[in-house]
Amino acid sequence: MREVRWASEEGAGIEHLAFDASGGTIRVESVVVGQRYGKAYGLCYTVHCDAHWRVTYAAFRVMGGGALALHGDGEGHWRDGEGRALDAIEGCIDIDLSATPFTNTLPIRRLRLARGERRPIRVVYIAAPDLTPVAVRQAYTCIEPDREYRYEGLFRKFAANLPVDEDGLVIDYPTLFRRLPPPGPSH
Structure with a gap:
């Protein structure tokens, strides 16, 4: 189990994420305290993936x-949680939570792009705090394998390395998120 934190570059937000990739699956639990359009929110989420980084389960809850x-x-x-097919996001493999x-x-991780390779994809985009899933187009390009992607x-019409x-x-998402150093030992 690994834990990381990011701070929001847009406000007073912070995220604490627990990440476990052992046992052939990927499991993530996280809590985000953030704001969007001047409105503060608290959000917890869980994501489960198979060994190929394909999402098999995701749950999101906004406090209150x-x-x-x-x-x-x-x-x-x-x-959805009731077992109903979600045709509006059919064909999407990945999710993108804005927070x-x-x-x-x-x-x-899933695309395993070679240096210089670019791949357009459709993803399930979920804006926080409203949590409405919509299909959107994104693209990823490998700049340096396992080190930097665009x-x-x-x-x-937004891009970032x-x-x-x-x-x-x-590690860092220019203008949006910055990784925080791990907390040191307590004295």
Whole structure:
């Protein structure tokens, strides 16, 4: 189990994430305290992936607000928490939660791009705190394998180079998130 933290570059937000990639699956639990459009929120989320970094389960809950559960089969078919098919996001493999740099890790690891390779994809975009899943177009380009990738939000004309660590977790996301150093030993 590994834990990392990011601070928001846009406000007083912070995220604490627990990451476990042992046993052939990936499991993440996280809590985010953030703000969007001047409104503060607290959000907890869980993401489970198979060994190929395909999302099989994701759950999001806003404190005092809404919740969303997604069940994926790794092939682009999704169901909600009640088992209903979600046709609007059919064909998407990855998810992108606006409140965290973690979800950029999913396509970075899953696509396994070679240096200079660029791949446009459709992803399930989930804006916090409203939690409405929509399909959007993004692209990833490998600048340096296992070290740096370029993210393009084609649906909003935004791009950023993302340095990653040995687990593929984003270190810094220019203008949005900055990794915090691990806490030192307490005295």
